[in-house]
Amino acid sequence: MNAAAAQIENLDRSSEALPLLSVRSVSKAYGARIGCTEVNFDIWPGEVLAIVGESGSGKTTLLNCISTRLEPTSGTIAYRMRDGEMRDLYQLGEAERRFLLRTDWGFVHQNPADGLRMTVSAGANVGERLMAVGHRHYGELRATATDWLGRVEIGADRIDDQPRAFSGGMRQRLQIARNLVTAPRLVFMDEPTGGLDVSVQARLLDLVRGLVNELGLSVIIVTHDLAVARLLSHRMLVMKDGRVVEHGLTDRLLDDPQAPYTQLLVSSILQV
Numbered sequence: 190m191n192a193a194a195a196q197i198e199n200l201d202r203s204s205e206a207l208p209l210l211s212v213r214s215v216s217k218a219y220g221a222r223i224g225c226t227e228v229n230f231d232i233w234p235g236e237v238l239a240i241v242g243e244s245g246s247g248k249t250t251l252l253n254c255i256s257t258r259l260e261p262t263s264g265t266i267a268y269r270m271r272d273g274e275m276r277d278l279y280q281l282g283e284a285e286r287r288f289l290l291r292t293d294w295g296f297v298h299q300n301p302a303d304g305l306r307m308t309v310s311a312g313a314n315v316g317e318r319l320m321a322v323g324h325r326h327y328g329e330l331r332a333t334a335t336d337w338l339g340r341v342e343i344g345a346d347r348i349d350d351q352p353r354a355f356s357g358g359m360r361q362r363l364q365i366a367r368n369l370v371t372a373p374r375l376v377f378m379d380e381p382t383g384g385l386d387v388s389v390q391a392r393l394l395d396l397v398r399g400l401v402n403e404l405g406l407s408v409i410i411v412t413h414d415l416a417v418a419r420l421l422s423h424r425m426l427v428m429k430d431g432r433v434v435e436h437g438l439t440d441r442l443l444d445d446p447q448a449p450y451t452q453l454l455v456s457s458i459l460q461v
């Protein structure tokens with residue numbers, strides 16, 4: 190092998206040449222019903238992927254399979270661990286999986302109550318995640334929590350309030366702070382602006398976009414809202430009846446949809 194070929198081979202084997210997550214032929218059946226079928230995609234560091242489709246198209250099923258909440262019926266999902274090794278997520282031991290959930294991943298739920306502890310203070314909701322990754326110093330925990338509350342536009346005077354005293358938009362911003370404070374490498378978001386007023390949604394989307402860019406996060410976001418996908422994502426997967434009907438760069442896909450179903454989706458929002 191000549192030097193150039195050796196160099197290319199080394200490059201290919203380096204962790205930079207590997208995706209962060211690799212999904213191959215993933216299917217999930219609920220008895221005779223299809224949840225999702227034969228899904229394939231990779232996600233790269235710093236990339237935002239939107240999974241879009243109408244209700245019942247399989248978005249949540251796919252997100253749950255990828256985030257190890259729901260074991261697929263078939264297929265593999267490999268994740269690049271911090272040491273660079275690609276590992277099959279469903280072959281990890283329970284301790285390794287919990288470590289990922291605690292340190293490497295974030296999960297922003299549609300309903301903030303599912304991702305927050307509603308009866309402890311806002312500061313503790315953020316500080317708790319830091320403690321889970323080994324931070325112990327009270328003053329530092331409080332300072333970092335205050336800083337993060339500020340980043341999601343929650344005043345320092347609300348640090349000791351419980352999230353149940355917050356509005357829906359504030360709760361969602363707190364959930365985002367709780368998830369991002371540990372600098373995860375991959376964040377899953379399930380309809381993060383669903384259930385919020387349109388004006389609150391717009392502000393939240395702006396905030397999420399800013400943080401995602403600043404932190405260089407990889408994000409997989411499920412949404413039925415093409416406007417959310419357009420604003421946040423680099424690439425889109427369009428699902429229908431459990432299948433991916435189109436997959437491509439967001440701008441290209443929205444400007445020039447190829448699949449009849451995507452054309453229908455795009456034309457329906459343009460008419461609004």
Ligand SMILES: Nc1ncnc2c1ncn2[C@@H]1O[C@H](COP(=O)(O)OP(=O)(O)OP(=O)(O)O)[C@@H](O)[C@H]1O
Nearest residue numbers: 219222223224243244245246247248249250251413
């Ligand atoms: N626990 C379950 N048992 C049986 N069928 C299920 C279950 N969860 C989902 N399904 C079915 O799998 C298919 C995909 O559902 P899924 O919830 O993944 O869709 P979705 O695109 O996330 O919908 P929505 O936007 O309404 O949340 C649907 O036909 C649904 O009825």
